[in-house]
Amino acid sequence: xxxxxxxxxxxxxxxxxxxxxxxxxxxxxxxxxxxxxxxxxxxxxxxxxxxxxxxxxxxxxxxxxxxxxxxxxxxxxxxxxxxxxxxxxxxxxxxxxxxxxxxxxxxxxxxxxxxxxxxxxxxxxxxxxxxxxxxxxxxxxxxxxxxxxxxxxxxxxxxxxxxxxxxxxxxxxxxxxxxxxxxxxxxxxxxxxxxxxxxxxxxxx
Amino acid sequence: xxxxxxxxxxxxxxxxxxxxxxxxxxxxxxxxxxxxxxxxxxxxxxxxxxxxxxxxxxxxxxxxxxxxxxxxxxxxxxxxxxxxxxxxxxxxxxxxxxxxxxxxxxxxxxxxxxxxxxxxxxxxxxxxxxxxxxxxxxxxxxxxxxxxxxxxxxxxxxxxxxxxxxxxxxxxxxxxxxxxxxxxxxxxxxxxxxxxxxxxxxxxxxxxxx
Numbered sequence: 537x538x539x540x541x542x543x544x545x546x547x548x549x550x551x552x553x554x555x556x557x558x559x560x561x562x563x564x565x566x567x568x569x570x571x572x573x574x575x576x577x578x579x580x581x582x583x584x585x586x587x588x589x590x591x592x593x594x595x596x597x598x599x600x601x602x603x604x605x606x607x608x609x610x611x612x613x614x615x616x617x618x619x620x621x622x623x624x625x626x627x628x629x630x631x632x633x634x635x636x637x638x639x640x641x642x643x644x645x646x647x648x649x650x651x652x653x654x655x656x657x658x659x660x661x662x663x664x665x666x667x668x669x670x671x672x673x674x675x676x677x678x679x680x681x682x683x684x685x686x687x688x689x690x691x692x693x694x695x696x697x698x699x700x701x702x703x704x705x706x707x708x709x710x711x712x713x714x715x716x717x718x719x720x721x722x723x724x725x726x727x728x729x730x731x732x733x734x735x736x737x738x739x740x741x
Numbered sequence: 742x743x744x745x746x747x748x749x750x751x752x753x754x755x756x757x758x759x760x761x762x763x764x765x766x767x768x769x770x771x772x773x774x775x776x777x778x779x780x781x782x783x784x785x786x787x788x789x790x791x792x793x794x795x796x797x798x799x800x801x802x803x804x805x806x807x808x809x810x811x812x813x814x815x816x817x818x819x820x821x822x823x824x825x826x827x828x829x830x831x832x833x834x835x836x837x838x839x840x841x842x843x844x845x846x847x848x849x850x851x852x853x854x855x856x857x858x859x860x861x862x863x864x865x866x867x868x869x870x871x872x873x874x875x876x877x878x879x880x881x882x883x884x885x886x887x888x889x890x891x892x893x894x895x896x897x898x899x900x901x902x903x904x905x906x907x908x909x910x911x912x913x914x915x916x917x918x919x920x921x922x923x924x925x926x927x928x929x930x931x932x933x934x935x936x937x938x939x940x941x942x943x944x945x946x947x948x949x950x951x
Binding site: 554556557559560561563564566567570571572573574576577578579580581582584585589590591625626627628629630631633646649650651656659660662663664666667668669670671672673674675676677678679680681684685694695696697698699700701702703704729730 | 755
């Protein structure tokens with residue numbers, strides 16, 4: 537495709553919204569007209585979940601738990617309150633449980649029935665978390681799933697899977713990487729990936 | 742009429758790879774953020790509750806062919822139309838989410854916990870057997886965990902009961918437990934990860950002493 541054609545194609549795509557786009561616009565227009573929706577509220581919601589509420593929140597919780605033994609104890613005992621103390625309370629994080637990886641146990645979180653996910657600390661879930669293959673396999677073949685993520689655990693490690701079937705939301709506290717004793721909380725948070733807090737990944741080392 | 746959920750996927754043989762995604766990539770089409778926001782914003786209006794939403798989604802006949810935000814969209818269209826919201830004389834919304842209230846509303850959340858009116862039937866360490874029969878309505882005990890023996894690992898307090906709340910009957914709050922199962926109990930001797938442990942969060946009516 538030439539530069540010109542490519543450009544033309546993109547312009548065309550902008551001018552012709554997809555059938556789904558039209559359906560969504562129609563629904564939003566009807567709900568607005570009927571007084572159910574304030575369209576400005578939708579803008580604020582989208583901005584909040586695109587720029588304010590995401591896995592960096594959870595990374596700060598985990599980093600703090602690595603750094604501060606007192607906070608770690610609190611987090612494992614009452615995750616909802618400990619997380620709220622850092623300012624990350626709220627929607628889809630009303631009932632939090634933090635589960636800690638150890639050399640013997642690796643935790644992994646799934647929602648086989650829908651897409652339950654701790655929005656307040658991890659933001660909106662990635663597509664794979666909501667997908668049929670992950671939901672089907674995580675409970676039955678967790679090692680196979682981890683392999684797809686490039687994670688291989690020692691054979692002796694016990695895998696502990698939490699299926700979020702009610703309103704409790706789970707946050708995995710991954711193992712702190714070795715050789716990070718000199719890092720501060722901010723530097724530690726940079727090592728904590730989204731996947732490591734779901735249990736399908738490990739922190740950066 | 743038979744109630745059929747197309748969303749109960751745990752342990753099923755589902756083809757396809759798990760496609761990884763970078764952090765911060767939340768949407769894949771310009772309409773998707775709008776659907777997310779519509780679903781969140783219609784929450785306070787009284788069109789539905791979270792359990793009605795899940796029920797509307799899981800019973801979409803083409804659930805397995807749709808992307809997740811398509812599922813959310815189709816379910817919202819269905820609920821709005823069932824409630825007469827899109828008709829000529831829509832009921833008044835209970836509450837409308839205004840732009841200046843969004844962040845405070847997110848921060849506040851909507852806890853599912855309710856005061857206890859009776860003591861918990863089970864304690865940590867108790868052995869329980871899960872219900873065998875799939876009811877003819879929305880429920881939150883996955884098929885793979887039916888008629889299985891597990892151990893109470895945590896007691897979460899009393900929460901809104903999805904089985905009644907999804908049908909608009911009442912919240913009928915129930916004690917909620919984390920129940921742990923050995924992989925072999927769920928998947929048999931040929932379990933791919935025989936030493937793993939799987940838990941579900943189960944409401945008291947799903948459980949009997951074992």
